[in-house]
Amino acid sequence: MKWLEVNASCSVCGVALLENEGDPWAFVVLLDRIFVLVLLGVVYFKLGPPTHAALITVFASVIAVFILTTPNRFGCCLAIAYWLRVR
Numbered sequence: 001m002k003w004l005e006v007n008a009s010c011s012v013c014g015v016a017l018l019e020n021e022g023d024p025w026a027f028v029v030l031l032d033r034i035f036v037l038v039l040l041g042v043v044y045f046k047l048g049p050p051t052h053a054a055l056i057t058v059f060a061s062v063i064a065v066f067i068l069t070t071p072n073r074f075g076c077c078l079a080i081a082y083w084l085r086v087r
């Protein structure tokens with residue numbers, strides 16, 4: 001798996017990871033909501049820092065983590081979809 005490219009099958013054992021292209025997307029959408037909930041909690045429940053600059057830093061940090069963990073979240077979603085398919 002490269003940055004945003006999902007392998008259809010395992011390069012070692014050949015197991016099909018992605019049978020249908022759209023299978024993991026429901027989990028992708030659900031996992032993305034975690035980041036939205038964090039930012040919503042910061043703003044709505046005033047959990048964040050009181051100053052504007054610190055609030056912008058918190059938002060930038062959460063968005064950076066969101067972008068940097070995209071391959072990991074895609075991998076988790078692929079794993080959940082695979083687990084639901086084979087169980």
Ligand SMILES: [Zn+2]
Pocket residue numbers: 010011012013014015
């Ligand atoms: Zn394998």
